[in-house]
Amino acid sequence: MKILTQNLCEVVEFNSKKITILLELYNEPSSRAAIIYGGFLSKAFKVLGTYKNEERAKEVTEEMFKKNENREKIYIMPEE
Numbered sequence: 001m002k003i004l005t006q007n008l009c010e011v012v013e014f015n016s017k018k019i020t021i022l023l024e025l026y027n028e029p030s031s032r033a034a035i036i037y038g039g040f041l042s043k044a045f046k047v048l049g050t051y052k053n054e055e056r057a058k059e060v061t062e063e064m065f066k067k068n069e070n071r072e073k074i075y076i077m078p079e080e
Contacts, residue, residue, distance in 0.1 A: 001068045003037070006049030006077040012037050014068050014075070019048075021057045033057035035077070049077035056080075 001014040015037075022034045033054045038045035051057045060078060067075045 001072055002074045003048060003064070004074060004076045005046065006079065008076075010046060012046060012048070014064070016065065016068070019061060019064070020045075021054060021061060023054055035061055050080075052080060 002011050003014055004011050018037050018039075020036050022036050024032055032050050032052060033056070034050045035048045035057050036045045037048050049057075049060065051060060064075050
């Protein structure tokens with residue numbers, strides 16, 4: 001499955017082992033969560049989308065995994 005990033009600028013090939021949710025360092029009311037793809041430690045990663053909190057990022061990630069299980073061809077990262 002191909003994933004179109006939230007900003008509609010890039011397409012990546014789905015690989016469940018490369019999907020990570022990254023939280024901002026401080027848990028403040030304005031904190032956001034990003035779904036990233038690739039190697040965070042190697043700094044070779046792409047931001048697939050950003051969301052208002054970890055819960056929303058998890059919902060989007062679960063939806064992405066379900067679409068892949070259903071053999072969808074493409075997944076477009078939703079807006080906030």
